[in-house]
Amino acid sequence: MVQFALLDWIWMILFLALMIGCGVLFYRLGKRSESDFFLAGRGLPWWLPATSVYATHTATDTPMWVTGVIYKYGLTGIWYSFFAAWCAISAFVSTRIFRRSLAYTQAEWQSLRFTGLGSELLRGWVAGWQVFMNMFIMGWVGIAMGKVCQYAFGWPTWVGLIAFSAICAIYVLAAGYWGVVMADFQQGIIALAAILIVSIWGMIAAGGPGGIINRLKTLNSSCEWVIPKDVASDALIRITDPNTGTVWAQSENPVPILKKDDPTSTEQNQQYLEKLDEKVGQILANQAGLKNKQVQILFPAGQDTLIAGFTYSIVWTAGESGEKVNLDYSLDQGKSWINIDINHYNGQTWRINPFSFSGFTQGQFPVAWFITMMIIALIGGFGMGTSIDWYTEAQRIQSARTVRDASYSIWWGTALVVIRNSIWAAAILGFFVLFPGIGETGKYELGWFRLGFDFLPAGMVGFFFAAILAIHLSTISTQLNLGALYATRDLYQHYLNPEATEQKLIWIGRFSTFLLLLGSFIFGLMMEEITKWLIFALWIMAAGVWLPNILQVIWWRFNAWGYLASWIANLGLSWLVVWVLPAFGIIPELPDYLQFWALMLLTAFIYLPITYLTKPEDMDHLVKYYVMSRPIGFWGPVHKEAVKRGLLAEVQAVG
Amino acid sequence: MAFIRREWTAAAADDWCKEDWLAIIISPLAYVALAVGTALSFLLLPVGFLILGIAIVLIFLMHWVIDPKLKKISIDYEKKQKDYLEQLEKITRWEDLK
Numbered sequence: 001m002v003q004f005a006l007l008d009w010i011w012m013i014l015f016l017a018l019m020i021g022c023g024v025l026f027y028r029l030g031k032r033s034e035s036d037f038f039l040a041g042r043g044l045p046w047w048l049p050a051t052s053v054y055a056t057h058t059a060t061d062t063p064m065w066v067t068g069v070i071y072k073y074g075l076t077g078i079w080y081s082f083f084a085a086w087c088a089i090s091a092f093v094s095t096r097i098f099r100r101s102l103a104y105t106q107a108e109w110q111s112l113r114f115t116g117l118g119s120e121l122l123r124g125w126v127a128g129w130q131v132f133m134n135m136f137i138m139g140w141v142g143i144a145m146g147k148v149c150q151y152a153f154g155w156p157t158w159v160g161l162i163a164f165s166a167i168c169a170i171y172v173l174a175a176g177y178w179g180v181v182m183a184d185f186q187q188g189i190i191a192l193a194a195i196l197i198v199s200i201w202g203m204i205a206a207g208g209p210g211g212i213i214n215r216l217k218t219l220n221s222s223c224e225w226v227i228p229k230d231v232a233s234d235a236l237i238r239i240t241d242p243n244t245g246t247v248w249a250q251s252e253n254p255v256p257i258l259k260k261d262d263p264t265s266t267e268q269n270q271q272y273l274e275k276l277d278e279k280v281g282q283i284l285a286n287q288a289g290l291k292n293k294q295v296q297i298l299f300p301a302g303q304d305t306l307i308a309g310f311t312y313s314i315v316w317t318a319g320e321s322g323e324k325v326n327l328d329y330s331l332d333q334g335k336s337w338i339n340i341d342i343n344h345y346n347g348q349t350w351r352i353n354p355f356s357f358s359g360f361t362q363g364q365f366p367v368a369w370f371i372t373m374m375i376i377a378l379i380g381g382f383g384m385g386t387s388i389d390w391y392t393e394a395q396r397i398q399s400a401r402t403v404r405d406a407s408y409s410i411w412w413g414t415a416l417v418v419i420r421n422s423i424w425a426a427a428i429l430g431f432f433v434l435f436p437g438i439g440e441t442g443k444y445e446l447g448w449f450r451l452g453f454d455f456l457p458a459g460m461v462g463f464f465f466a467a468i469l470a471i472h473l474s475t476i477s478t479q480l481n482l483g484a485l486y487a488t489r490d491l492y493q494h495y496l497n498p499e500a501t502e503q504k505l506i507w508i509g510r511f512s513t514f515l516l517l518l519g520s521f522i523f524g525l526m527m528e529e530i531t532k533w534l535i536f537a538l539w540i541m542a543a544g545v546w547l548p549n550i551l552q553v554i555w556w557r558f559n560a561w562g563y564l565a566s567w568i569a570n571l572g573l574s575w576l577v578v579w580v581l582p583a584f585g586i587i588p589e590l591p592d593y594l595q596f597w598a599l600m601l602l603t604a605f606i607y608l609p610i611t612y613l614t615k616p617e618d619m620d621h622l623v624k625y626y627v628m629s630r631p632i633g634f635w636g637p638v639h640k641e642a643v644k645r646g647l648l649a650e651v652q653a654v655g
Numbered sequence: 656m657a658f659i660r661r662e663w664t665a666a667a668a669d670d671w672c673k674e675d676w677l678a679i680i681i682s683p684l685a686y687v688a689l690a691v692g693t694a695l696s697f698l699l700l701p702v703g704f705l706i707l708g709i710a711i712v713l714i715f716l717m718h719w720v721i722d723p724k725l726k727k728i729s730i731d732y733e734k735k736q737k738d739y740l741e742q743l744e745k746i747t748r749w750e751d752l753k
Contacts, residue, residue: 075695078690082687085686085687088685089682092678092682093675096725102743108743203697209700352695352700381679402732403728404722404729415686418686418693422691423697426693648666
């Protein structure tokens with residue numbers, strides 16, 4: 001547990017006073033109009049929304065997520081965090097188009113792009129979905145904060161979840177987006193400073209950059225093994241040559257595995273697993289294995305008892321670095337073998353290579369995954385909503401004072417995110433070198449926080465905790481204000497009270513903020529495994545609507561009914577493809593990148609016929625939208641019509 | 656005319672053209688180089704500094720290519736923004752729709 005010195009308390013109290021001060025200082029600006037409460041009057045220079053983009057996307061769960069993938073995959077794990085790179089293209093395409101539309105929200109943009117009943121249904125649907133998603137995001141970020149506070153101070157998780165989000169609500173309720181963006185600016189600076197200090201400090205504790213690389217060269221090999229929950233027998237492990245199938249090493253004695261609900265194992269569980277982690281760490285660091293040219297399994301051995309349902313590191317002698325191996329286990333004395341990993345690298349130096357893939361389609365990090373992710377992230381920049389981050393970015397885009405400011409705010413905010421992830425990645429290699437034997441994801445996810453709490457000197461821990469508060473509050477404040485924007489602008493004002501005064505709208509904004517806060521507590525208390533939820537949300541739930549999100553921007557013929565159909569189809573199909581059908585054995589369990597392509601294809605079979613079977617959007621409406629936003633892509637008929645009506649200065653060739 | 660256009664008319668800046676596509680290509684490359692270059696530079700590997708250097712060159716190049724066009728679009732668009740905002744408020748009131 002972390003003990004605070006006086007200086008630590010001073011850091012924390014100063015920071016909280018600064019944040020709440022933001023609410024007081026900008027209260028007057030925030031209450032001027034709806035545009036001020038939600039978009040800071042559309043007058044911000046690019047660097048303010050840019051720091052807000054960066055600060056918002058640096059949440060309490062983000063270092064956990066990045067640590068999780070880097071600890072497991074080495075620097076190749078950077079590509080998991082490269083989803084943010086959709087802004088590379090978006091900054092110059094969809095950001096420009098969206099900024100020109102002037103829509104407050106993505107839901108409102110859809111009323112500009114589409115028309116009639118379909119558009120109205122879509123606006124309500126997207127707004128409702130966003131209100132839900134905002135509560136969901138705040139829930140998972142909040143529970144991450146709960147976990148950090150539990151690790152640091154031993155508090156129950158609900159305390160960290162509720163206490164700091166409630167403090168954040170003070171300045172969001174008072175000053176709206178003005179409070180959010182001004183606090184984000186300070187929080188962004190504090191968070192970046194802390195990320196640099198803690199990461200460099202942690203790397204020094206691990207022996208410095210040279211020391212980390214040298215240690216990786218001398219550690220034995222390891223690979224994660226998730227033992228299925230229902231296993232309750234002795235297991236053999238073997239290591240084979242992936243090309244020839246030659247067995248290089250096999251367990252000398254079977255390893256006993258206890259069922260998770262076995263009374264003897266439940267008594268021991270946590271303490272026993274912690275001791276095992278330490279033991280595995282020592283075995284990994286034992287350089288005696290290096291001298292042994294012959295591959296030999298060092299952990300688990302016959303005397304080690306494992307518990308089903310947990311994750312362990314299998315350790316074997318380093319062998320030749322760069323060589324690949326297959327790992328299998330058997331529950332029937334070697335009669336049949338079940339694969340643990342394919343094409344896994346020997347040694348640990350592969351962790352320094354950001355391109356250490358395990359084959360084209362095989363193993364834990366295949367090239368096919370990498371290509372899929374690059375396509376999703378980069379090509380997604382042509383669309384709107386291809387990433388869940390779009391909705392927060394959309395608010396920042398509209399708060400920028402010009403189209404140019406909007407483009408640069410998105411580009412530079414994301415550049416900072418990319419740089420931040422890489423700094424973390426280098427530091428997590430240091431954490432791995434210090435604690436190489438941790439098996440459970442939930443434990444190593446806290447790696448970056450451990451570097452700060454365990455290695456920073458007294459007096460700096462308070463600064464570190466203030467920075468954790470900064471990254472937590474920046475995300476919560478954004479989500480509170482954003483959710484309130486959808487609730488106020490797209491639901492209340494659009495459907496319930498179109499003639500509401502500016503003053504009334506601001507109070508509705510505040511009331512919605514409060515409701516969202518309460519909703520986030522409920523969601524937060526329901527969540528446990530952060531990484532699992534993030535992967536599902538980022539990867540799967542977006543798969544079926546990824547292409548429609550692009551088509552709505554680049555193709556004039558795509559209409560509201562097609563878009564609505566894709567959403568509904570994706571919601572059903574994603575659960576079917578990911579869980580239901582594999583559970584009943586109807587289809588095999590697909591790797592996540594194949595799930596993406598399958599969902600994209602399956603939903604297209606639904607929304608494309610619906611698009612063609614229903615009428616195109618009204619041409620008058622499309623021409624208005626086209627002249628105002630000047631979208632990229634296949635807009636030929638609309639362009640011609642706009643030229644015919646004399647609304648465009650000259651004839652230009654369009655797709 | 657130079658390969659990269661530096662002077663823009665309002666109508667030409669509104670159109671999607673070669674300069675946009677160059678920015679669209681350079682920008683992701685800059686991000687990839689930033690990601691890899693930063694991580695390897697923090698490990699003090701020479702190749703990291705080289706890649707980071709490439710990233711910085713790419714960023715400068717991207718700005719040089721796209722900035723004049725973005726400036727022109729912004730100046731021209733700001734003149735029309737007030738009218739567009741009024742139009743937006745009408746659309747927000749959904750019972751006014753035909």
